[in-house]
Amino acid sequence: MSGWLAIAGLGPGDAALVTPEVTAALAEATDVIGYIPYVARVAPRAGLTLHPSDNRVELDRARHGLDLALAGRRVVVVSSGDPGVFAMAAAVFEGVEQGPPEWRAIDIRVLPGISAMFAAAARAGAPLGHDFCAINLSDNLKPQAVIDRRIRLAAEADFAIACYNPRSKARPDGLTAAFAIVRAVCADDRPVLFARAVSTPEEHLRIVPLPEARAEMADMRTVVIIGSSQTRVIAGTRFLYTPRSAA
Amino acid sequence: MSGWLAIAGLGPGDAALVTPEVTAALAEATDVIGYIPYVARVAPRAGLTLHPSDNRVELDRARHGLDLALAGRRVVVVSSGDPGVFAMAAAVFEGVEQGPPEWRAIDIRVLPGISAMFAAAARAGAPLGHDFCAINLSDNLKPQAVIDRRIRLAAEADFAIACYNPRSKARPDGLTAAFAIVRAVCADDRPVLFARAVSTPEEHLRIVPLPEARAEMADMRTVVIIGSSQTRVIAGTRFLYTPRSAA
Structure with a gap:
């Protein structure tokens, strides 16, 4: 089984503003990575490991997610709002570009969200x-x-x-x-x-x-x-x- | 029963990118108004009147929706993407500002969507x-x-x-x-x-x-x-x- 990494936007806060695409990715995930208050918005369940981390460690967080995906895990990196707007998507791609060549073959998707x-x-x-x-x-x-x-x-x-x-x-x-x-x-x-x-x-x-x-x-x-x-x-x-x- | 008008973003096309908030508004609506290809994305059902219209009649469409809402209908004006980005939300507010005073009391909501x-x-x-x-x-x-x-x-x-x-x-x-x-x-x-x-x-x-x-x-x-x-x-x-x- 091959792993993947999705960078998902949770929207501004209300669950009614989370897209079905993001909800589906979270349902399939083995690992959720992100800033503490955003990970707190994901419901715990058996088989899902939550990895909350502090602010200003975006690149560490990105590398952690890429490592896990390469090891076969199904990883969702969560951002609030849209992950492509001043958020985790750019950090993940910085990690990919600076990282080992095998990271370029990881199945990466960006799942847009309602921006702030x-x-x-x-x-x-x-x-x-x-x-x-x-x-x-x-x-x-x-x-x-x-x-x-x-x-x-x-x-x-x-x-x-x-x-x-x-x-x-x-x-x-x-x-x-x-x-x-x-x-x-x-x-x-x-x-x-x-x-x-x-x-x-x-x-x-x-x-x-x-x-x-x-x-x-x-x-x-x-x-x-x-x-x-x-x-x-x-x-x-x-x-x-x-x-x-x-x- | 008092009417309302929601200006809703259907996202770029995939149903998995439509927010639950928009889906809920469409489920409660009596009337859906919008450009022909966007209205075509809304499933017909009993009790729902679809009002598709051609391009470049945004202000007419807005006024039609405001009239219906004032008459007690539950109206969703649909845009693709986000309704606030080069789309129908601005047209509706232009209609409100230029229209009769009673339009300013209409219950209007803008429901964001995934922008193009x-x-x-x-x-x-x-x-x-x-x-x-x-x-x-x-x-x-x-x-x-x-x-x-x-x-x-x-x-x-x-x-x-x-x-x-x-x-x-x-x-x-x-x-x-x-x-x-x-x-x-x-x-x-x-x-x-x-x-x-x-x-x-x-x-x-x-x-x-x-x-x-x-x-x-x-x-x-x-x-x-x-x-x-x-x-x-x-x-x-x-x-x-x-x-x-x-x-």
């Missing part, structure tokens, strides 16, 4: 209804200057901007800098969505005009979507959206 | 594993100059670029222009993914270096992902990916 930003956008209306970008504000793996430059060019391009990892204890000020850069490019009152823990009991949404947006409105579980110049709040509703046409 | 670009990325590896943007290349609703400018700024920002609606009979040359703009900014051989009809029987994937990318490799059912400067093909595999770290 699309779950957030859906709950609040359609802020990503036209051209948009997604930027990881974490400076763990890239220089702050690269982040700043991308934010500025994204604002000049008039994208709606989805900000992942907007804020942590180690980086209290990155989001403040991002807001300042956007404001410097476009001095207007486009709406900003703070969407925390969408589809979980801790869900909290807030929409404020850009001049009133503050980094303190976000934490590690928040996706921040900065509207484009066209993004509008519909008065009398809880919705914002970006029209299909550009100015 | 994330399904394509998953099948091919993880090309959207770091900062990226999504641009609709159709000039139906925006000037070509806006598209060109966004492509140029996205290339300068070194985003991976997901191109929606890359090519149609009416616009045979937009994608050629996009490739030329990216090449002018970055004269390298970053990989380009052409992913057609992912998760359907017509699925076809192709990866070529940017200098060899041709508009003829895409059609209306293709998502094109132009890698960033960091995006790499893993030799000896069918995968490309964008590492988590920036240069």
Whole structure:
């Protein structure tokens, strides 16, 4: 029997947002690997070994999964949201490229999931209804200057901007800098969505005009979507959206 | 009994990629509205009226759904992929904003789906594993100059670029222009993914270096992902990916 490795997206939290494809892979798995809170979302059962690990060990985790798959195990590496968006899929492929040649023959599949930003956008209306970008504000793996430059060019391009990892204890000020850069490019009152823990009991949404947006409105579980110049709040509703046409 | 309207994403095609949330909404619906091939993916049943309509009538379709919901019907407006990405959610909210005040009180929900670009990325590896943007290349609703400018700024920002609606009979040359703009900014051989009809029987994937990318490799059912400067093909595999770290 030959092993395989699937990198699966568990979606933002609600079980109703997990695809049947992911559910089927978990039912066939012998091993589940991932960050502690994501592995905790997988129901234990006989024959399934859970391997929870801490944050910031993505590459170790990827190599562990590839080793197990090569040894004939059926491995699911879990991410929240979509595994291809600032998550485990890139880490696994980094592991494959840097690893022994036999890893390139492993049966690897990426199983998409509902991303945090699309779950957030859906709950609040359609802020990503036209051209948009997604930027990881974490400076763990890239220089702050690269982040700043991308934010500025994204604002000049008039994208709606989805900000992942907007804020942590180690980086209290990155989001403040991002807001300042956007404001410097476009001095207007486009709406900003703070969407925390969408589809979980801790869900909290807030929409404020850009001049009133503050980094303190976000934490590690928040996706921040900065509207484009066209993004509008519909008065009398809880919705914002970006029209299909550009100015 | 009060009506409601849900804007639901059917994913890229495979039933295993439809969320349980969307399946449940379809099971409760009295009316399903959408573009002909998407409505065709919904199984007929007693008590369910299907309203297929042609392309390019998105706003009429939205208003029809809002009218029905106000009259007490349980309406699902279907999109392929995710409804919030170049799809029906924005059209419905345009309808709400432009429509009679009573439409603002309708119970509206957006039910996210697996987007075409994330399904394509998953099948091919993880090309959207770091900062990226999504641009609709159709000039139906925006000037070509806006598209060109966004492509140029996205290339300068070194985003991976997901191109929606890359090519149609009416616009045979937009994608050629996009490739030329990216090449002018970055004269390298970053990989380009052409992913057609992912998760359907017509699925076809192709990866070529940017200098060899041709508009003829895409059609209306293709998502094109132009890698960033960091995006790499893993030799000896069918995968490309964008590492988590920036240069």
